[in-house]
Amino acid sequence: MTKTNKIIYWIATLWLSLGMTSTGIVQLLRMKGEVEFILDLGYPDYFLTLLGLTKLLAVVAILIPRFPLLKEWAYAGLFFMMSGALYSHIAHHNTIKEIAPVMLLLLLISVSWYFRPMDRKLISVNFSK
Structure with missing residues (x-):
């Protein structure tokens, strides 16, 4: 992981x-x-x-070391929660001022998940070989 990626990860994760x-x-x-x-x-x-x-609970799971499966569930839970919030705001015809924080949190979830270090990722196994 490059230094730039680490910085991006920690900034997004801390803001999230x-x-x-x-x-x-x-x-x-x-x-x-x-x-x-x-x-x-x-x-x-x-x-x-x-x-x-x-x-x-999701914040604790994301910030503590180890437990990559728990982190995956935490990221997924937050993503689904904020997707539901976005849909609720749009369905309720809220203004962009009310919708923007939800969109920012969705972006931070995605960036934090994407740039997370290897020790915070699940190891994928390729069974096709």
Whole structure:
């Protein structure tokens, strides 16, 4: 892994972790604006607990060393969660101002996953030989 790739990975991963941690905490604390927002999208308020806890656990899984399979699941979970959020915002006809943070998090998830070091990747086995 080149030095440039390491820098890209850590910048994307740290920004991703910061974004997911901050929104996860806001969701777990059920801050008034967040509750109103989730209800406005049509979801029950208890959904905030699931989203917040999942985000925090995924950040821990991505940042800790080893456990590449767990990291794959964490990246996939965050990607599907943010894809669902993007779809919800678009279906609700939200403005680009409300959609842009979700798109940024999707980009950070993708960049962090793509540039992750070899020791954070699953080893693929080719059974065709």
